[in-house]
Amino acid sequence: MKYTSIFHPLLFRCALLCLLLYCLPARADGVMARIQETIAKPDMLCGQFEQKKTLVGMKKPLLSSGRFCVAQDKGIVWHATKPFDSTIRITKNEIVQQYQGDTTMRMSTEKEPAIQTINRIIFSLIAGDFSPLETYFNVAPAMTKNNWQVQLSARDAGLRKAIDKVSVAGDQYVKNIQIEEGNGDKTQIVFSAILTGEAAAATREAAMYE
Amino acid sequence: MLIVCVFLGHTIFLFLHDRIHPDSNMLALLPTQNHDPVMQRAFTQMLDAAEQHVVVLVGAEKWEEAVAAADAYTGVIRTQTNLLEINPSMNRDQSEWIALFNDHHLRLLTPDQRKLLETRTSRQWLETSLMKLYSPVGGPKAGAWQDDPFDLFGGWLMNRASETPVRPREGRLFVQEGDRYYILVLMTLKAKAFSLETAEKTMPVLKQAERAARDTAQGAKTDIDVLSTGFLLYAAAGSAQAQKEISIIGLGSLFGVALLLWVTFRTIKSILMIWLSVIVGCIGAVSVCSLIFGQIHMLTLVFGASLLGVAQDYGIFFLCNRAVSNPEEASWSVLRRLLPSMILIFGMTVTGYMMLGFMPFPGLQQMALFSTVGLLFAWMTILCWFPVMARANFTKQRAPWPYYRNLLTKLPALGMNRATLIVALIFVGLAIPGIILLRANDDVRLLQNPPKYLIDDQIKISHLLDMPAAAQFYIVRGNSAEQVLLREEALKDRLGILISRGVISGYQAVSNWIPSRATQMANRDLIKEKLLDNREVLPALATAIGEDAQWVTTMRERITKTDTELTLEQFLSTPISETVRHLWIGNVGDEYASIVLLKNISRKDMPALIALANGMDGVQWVDKVEEISSVLRTYRHYMGWAVLLAYVAVFALLFIRYRKRSWQVIAPTIFAGIGTLGILGLTGQNLQLFTMVGFMLLLGLGVDYGIFWQEKVSGDKGYTWVEIGLCAVTALLSFGLLSLSATPVLHSFGLTLLAGLTLVWLFVPFFGRE
Structure with a gap:
C-alpha cells in the first residue's frame, strides 16, 4: 500500500508537444492581449500542413505533408498523405494511430489519464486561455501589424533537455511552429489553406472524427 | 492499606x-501465530509502508480550484511540522533515473512487447518506426527517435507509468476522474499511529485543514471534496468510540449501582x-x-x-x-x-x-x-x-425490596407438575429452533466497526488511486534473488491470463522494473534478432528516409552502445524504486522472497487466485484477513471445548462441598447457557470467539448465584434472593450495558451475558427450594 506516484516526464513532453503545435502562450500584457484579439476562435478549423524534421546525424531533412483539423468539442485529426498515408486522431477519450488504414496504436483515457489533460490543454489554448504554458516556459510575445510571434523557452532544466525552444507565429491563425529539442533535433511545421465553418466541416478530415 | x-x-x-x-x-x-519469518517480514513491510501514512485527496471541478483547496489544506498541515510531514510530491528532475534505465533499455521489455516481437513482421516494425518518426503528436517518446526508433523503451516506460493513475502537474500529484481533479496530499505521521495521544493531537489538525480546504469554495459555485484515509483515522475513530462507550457504560454502571444500593440500604x-x-x-x-x-x-x-x-x-x-x-x-x-x-x-x-x-x-x-x-x-x-x-x-x-421478595413465594414449585411441564416445553420450544438457527462468523473485521464515512472514503481513494489489495497477495520465494525474479515472471505469465479474463486488472511486482537476469538476456537477444540484426528492418528504414548502409551501422552501434545488465542493487538505489521497495522482502535466513500485489480482486475470485499458485514452485497465496479469521475460528472451537471442560471442572469443585446438591448449584447456569444459545440464534446473532468468552464468564457468575442460593448463610431465603437480585442487576449494569456497544465484539459479549445472567437469575429459585 504505497501511494507514491510514478512520475512520468514523457507524458509531459507529449502534452507539451501537442499544445505547442496548436497554441500560443499568453500574457496579460498589451502585446499578448492584442495577439489574443487577433486570433480567430472558430469551432472547427481545417487546413494543410507541411512538416520538416531535421535530425542530428541525418543527411536529409524528413518531409511530410497532409491535412489537419482541430475542433473545439471533438479533438484533433492529423492526416499525413506524404510520404505515406497515416492518421493520428486525438479525441476526448483516446489517441488512435492509423498507418495506411490499419490501426497501429490505440491508447485510451482509461489506460492513460494524461490524454484527457493533453486534450483539455489544447482546447483551452485554442480558446485563448494560454496561461498554462507559462508554468513551463518563459514567454516572449511580439507583434507587427497583423502578424505576431511568440518565443517560448523552457524554465526547467529537465524540460530543456527535451524541448529547448519553441517559436510560434501567425496572423488570424497559427501559421508556423518551430520546435528545437535539447539534443539538437528540429521540427518545423507550416500551416496553409486554412478553412473554417462549413468549408472545414466538409473536408475529408472532418469526417475522420467519427 | x-x-x-x-x-x-x-x-x-x-x-x-x-x-x-x-x-x-x-x-x-x-495472536501472532506466524512462525514463518518470510511471511512475518512480508506483513511487517506491508504494514510499515502504510501504517504511518495519511492519504488525502482534495477534489474539485476545476484544476485551479483543486489547487487552491489543496494549498489551503497543506498550508494548515505545514504549521504542524512536529506532527505531520508532507511527502515531497515530485522530484522535478526525473531524468536521472530514466537515464539509468536508458542504459539498460535493451534488457527491458513488457510482456506485450515480447509477444509483438515474436509475432509482428518486419514490415510492421518499419511502419511503427516511421509513424513515430513523422508524427508530431505520436504520443510520448523517450529521448531522440534515433535512440529508440521502435519505441520499445518508451513503451516500457509508459507501461511503468500505467501502474498508477497518479500524474504530476505543476509540482503537484493528481488523479482525474470524469470531470473532477483530485490533488493527492500524502503525509507521514511523526508519532506512532496507534496511540491515543497521536490521535488526539493530530485529528484536530486534519479537521482544521479539511475545513480550510472546503472554505476555499466559499463564494464560488463549486464543491470541494476532501477524502482522507489512513490507519490513524481508523485508530482515532476506534478510540473515540471506545472512550464514548467507557463513559456511557462506566457512568451507567456506576450510578445504576449507586441507585440500587440506595434503594436497598x-x-x-x-x-x-x-x-x-x-x-x-x-x-x-x-x-x-x-x-x-x-x-x-x-x-x-x-x-x-x-x-x-x-x-x-x-x-x-x-x-x-x-x-x-x-x-x-x-x-x-x-x-x-x-x-x-x-x-x-x-x-x-x-x-x-x-x-x-x-x-x-x-x-x-x-x-x-x-x-x-x-x-x-x-x-x-x-x-x-x-x-x-x-x-x-x-x-x-x-427488609428491602418487599414486592420482589414476595415474588419468591408465588413461584410455582418445580417438580412433576403441569407448570413445570409447560415451562419446560416453552423453554425447549424456544431453545431448540434458536440453536438450530445459530450460525458462526469469525470474520476478523467484526473486531472493529469503523464509521461508514471512513469506509466510503477509503473505497473511493483506493478506486481513484487504483491501489492494489494490501491484505491478500502472493509471496514468491527462492534460493537467490534471481530465482525469485524468475518465479515472479512465471507467476506473472499466469496472471496475464487472469487479466485478459478480467478477473484482476493488474499486478505490481519488483520484476516489472527489474527483470530476471535470464529474461534480460532473452529480451536483448529478441530485440537483436528481430530488429537490429534483422536484414530487413533497419535497411528498409534507411531506404525510407533516404539514408545509406553507413547509417544502418551507426544506428546499430548507437542503440547497442549501452548494453549492460540492470542489477537489483542498482534499481533499489534509485528514488523511483521507493514505489515498489516494500514489495522486495530480500534475504531472510537462507532464502530470498518478494511480494506480488494484485489490483481489483474480489472475494469470489479467491479460489482462482489460490489455485493459480498451486503447482508453482515457491509461490504462495496469502490472505491476511482469512488467516486471522481462521485463527479466530480455531480459538472459538478451542474456547467452546474449554467452556464445556470448565463446567465439568466447576462441577467437580462444587461436588467437594455440596455433594448431591451440586447439580442444583450448577443447573440454573446450564439451562441459562442453553437458553442464551437459543436467544442468540433467534435474534440472528453470530457465534464467535468473544461469545465464547461470554459463556465462560456466564459460568463463573452464574455459579456464584447458585452458591449464594445454597449457602443461605443467614437462613433468610428472601434476603438471599435480594442478594442475588442485587448481584444480577449490578452485573447486568456492567456487562449488559456492553450490549449497547457499537463494537461488534463487545456487543456480542454483552448480549450473551445480558441474556445469560437474566436467565440464571430467573432460574436460580427453582433449584434447591425448600
Missing part, C-alpha cells in the same frame, strides 16, 4: 508522567464502600498491567473495567449478610462465617478469568490479568476493610 497506597502512588505516577498511552490497534490483540456509606472496592481494584489492575505489559490496550480498559464489575458481587454478598445478621454479632465474625463461600466464589470467577489467560491471545491475556488482579485487589479490600467500615448500623432498611 500500605499496599493500596503504593499502587495508588504508582498509578498516579503513571498518569503524571503521561506513561499511560492506551493502544488502539485492534490487531495488537490478536438507604445509606451513602454502602454506596461508597462498594465504589471503594471497585476503585481499589481498578488502581491495582492498571498499575500491575502496565508493569507487566508496558502498555494497556483500549479494549482491555473497556472489557477489563466491566469484568471488574464482578467485584461488586463480593461486597454485596458481605453487605447483605451483614444486614441480616444479628446486630450484636461483630462484623469480623460475620466475615468468618462467610469466608468459605467468599473463597469459593472468588476461586470460581478467577478460575474463569485465568482460563482466558491461558489462551495464546495477547489481548485476552491482558484482559485476564487486568481482571484477575483487579478482582484480587477488590476482594482483599472487602476482606480487610469492609468489616471495619460496615458495622451493624450501615443499613437503614431491614
Whole structure:
C-alpha cells in the first residue's frame, strides 16, 4: 500500500508537444492581449500542413505533408498523405494511430489519464486561455501589424533537455511552429489553406472524427 | 492499606508522567501465530509502508480550484511540522533515473512487447518506426527517435507509468476522474499511529485543514471534496468510540449501582464502600498491567473495567449478610462465617478469568490479568476493610425490596407438575429452533466497526488511486534473488491470463522494473534478432528516409552502445524504486522472497487466485484477513471445548462441598447457557470467539448465584434472593450495558451475558427450594 506516484516526464513532453503545435502562450500584457484579439476562435478549423524534421546525424531533412483539423468539442485529426498515408486522431477519450488504414496504436483515457489533460490543454489554448504554458516556459510575445510571434523557452532544466525552444507565429491563425529539442533535433511545421465553418466541416478530415 | 497506597502512588505516577498511552490497534490483540519469518517480514513491510501514512485527496471541478483547496489544506498541515510531514510530491528532475534505465533499455521489455516481437513482421516494425518518426503528436517518446526508433523503451516506460493513475502537474500529484481533479496530499505521521495521544493531537489538525480546504469554495459555485484515509483515522475513530462507550457504560454502571444500593440500604456509606472496592481494584489492575505489559490496550480498559464489575458481587454478598445478621454479632465474625463461600466464589470467577489467560491471545491475556488482579485487589479490600467500615448500623432498611421478595413465594414449585411441564416445553420450544438457527462468523473485521464515512472514503481513494489489495497477495520465494525474479515472471505469465479474463486488472511486482537476469538476456537477444540484426528492418528504414548502409551501422552501434545488465542493487538505489521497495522482502535466513500485489480482486475470485499458485514452485497465496479469521475460528472451537471442560471442572469443585446438591448449584447456569444459545440464534446473532468468552464468564457468575442460593448463610431465603437480585442487576449494569456497544465484539459479549445472567437469575429459585 504505497501511494507514491510514478512520475512520468514523457507524458509531459507529449502534452507539451501537442499544445505547442496548436497554441500560443499568453500574457496579460498589451502585446499578448492584442495577439489574443487577433486570433480567430472558430469551432472547427481545417487546413494543410507541411512538416520538416531535421535530425542530428541525418543527411536529409524528413518531409511530410497532409491535412489537419482541430475542433473545439471533438479533438484533433492529423492526416499525413506524404510520404505515406497515416492518421493520428486525438479525441476526448483516446489517441488512435492509423498507418495506411490499419490501426497501429490505440491508447485510451482509461489506460492513460494524461490524454484527457493533453486534450483539455489544447482546447483551452485554442480558446485563448494560454496561461498554462507559462508554468513551463518563459514567454516572449511580439507583434507587427497583423502578424505576431511568440518565443517560448523552457524554465526547467529537465524540460530543456527535451524541448529547448519553441517559436510560434501567425496572423488570424497559427501559421508556423518551430520546435528545437535539447539534443539538437528540429521540427518545423507550416500551416496553409486554412478553412473554417462549413468549408472545414466538409473536408475529408472532418469526417475522420467519427 | 500500605499496599493500596503504593499502587495508588504508582498509578498516579503513571498518569503524571503521561506513561499511560492506551493502544488502539485492534490487531495488537490478536495472536501472532506466524512462525514463518518470510511471511512475518512480508506483513511487517506491508504494514510499515502504510501504517504511518495519511492519504488525502482534495477534489474539485476545476484544476485551479483543486489547487487552491489543496494549498489551503497543506498550508494548515505545514504549521504542524512536529506532527505531520508532507511527502515531497515530485522530484522535478526525473531524468536521472530514466537515464539509468536508458542504459539498460535493451534488457527491458513488457510482456506485450515480447509477444509483438515474436509475432509482428518486419514490415510492421518499419511502419511503427516511421509513424513515430513523422508524427508530431505520436504520443510520448523517450529521448531522440534515433535512440529508440521502435519505441520499445518508451513503451516500457509508459507501461511503468500505467501502474498508477497518479500524474504530476505543476509540482503537484493528481488523479482525474470524469470531470473532477483530485490533488493527492500524502503525509507521514511523526508519532506512532496507534496511540491515543497521536490521535488526539493530530485529528484536530486534519479537521482544521479539511475545513480550510472546503472554505476555499466559499463564494464560488463549486464543491470541494476532501477524502482522507489512513490507519490513524481508523485508530482515532476506534478510540473515540471506545472512550464514548467507557463513559456511557462506566457512568451507567456506576450510578445504576449507586441507585440500587440506595434503594436497598438507604445509606451513602454502602454506596461508597462498594465504589471503594471497585476503585481499589481498578488502581491495582492498571498499575500491575502496565508493569507487566508496558502498555494497556483500549479494549482491555473497556472489557477489563466491566469484568471488574464482578467485584461488586463480593461486597454485596458481605453487605447483605451483614444486614441480616444479628446486630450484636461483630462484623469480623460475620466475615468468618462467610469466608468459605467468599473463597469459593472468588476461586470460581478467577478460575474463569485465568482460563482466558491461558489462551495464546495477547489481548485476552491482558484482559485476564487486568481482571484477575483487579478482582484480587477488590476482594482483599472487602476482606480487610469492609468489616471495619460496615458495622451493624450501615443499613437503614431491614427488609428491602418487599414486592420482589414476595415474588419468591408465588413461584410455582418445580417438580412433576403441569407448570413445570409447560415451562419446560416453552423453554425447549424456544431453545431448540434458536440453536438450530445459530450460525458462526469469525470474520476478523467484526473486531472493529469503523464509521461508514471512513469506509466510503477509503473505497473511493483506493478506486481513484487504483491501489492494489494490501491484505491478500502472493509471496514468491527462492534460493537467490534471481530465482525469485524468475518465479515472479512465471507467476506473472499466469496472471496475464487472469487479466485478459478480467478477473484482476493488474499486478505490481519488483520484476516489472527489474527483470530476471535470464529474461534480460532473452529480451536483448529478441530485440537483436528481430530488429537490429534483422536484414530487413533497419535497411528498409534507411531506404525510407533516404539514408545509406553507413547509417544502418551507426544506428546499430548507437542503440547497442549501452548494453549492460540492470542489477537489483542498482534499481533499489534509485528514488523511483521507493514505489515498489516494500514489495522486495530480500534475504531472510537462507532464502530470498518478494511480494506480488494484485489490483481489483474480489472475494469470489479467491479460489482462482489460490489455485493459480498451486503447482508453482515457491509461490504462495496469502490472505491476511482469512488467516486471522481462521485463527479466530480455531480459538472459538478451542474456547467452546474449554467452556464445556470448565463446567465439568466447576462441577467437580462444587461436588467437594455440596455433594448431591451440586447439580442444583450448577443447573440454573446450564439451562441459562442453553437458553442464551437459543436467544442468540433467534435474534440472528453470530457465534464467535468473544461469545465464547461470554459463556465462560456466564459460568463463573452464574455459579456464584447458585452458591449464594445454597449457602443461605443467614437462613433468610428472601434476603438471599435480594442478594442475588442485587448481584444480577449490578452485573447486568456492567456487562449488559456492553450490549449497547457499537463494537461488534463487545456487543456480542454483552448480549450473551445480558441474556445469560437474566436467565440464571430467573432460574436460580427453582433449584434447591425448600
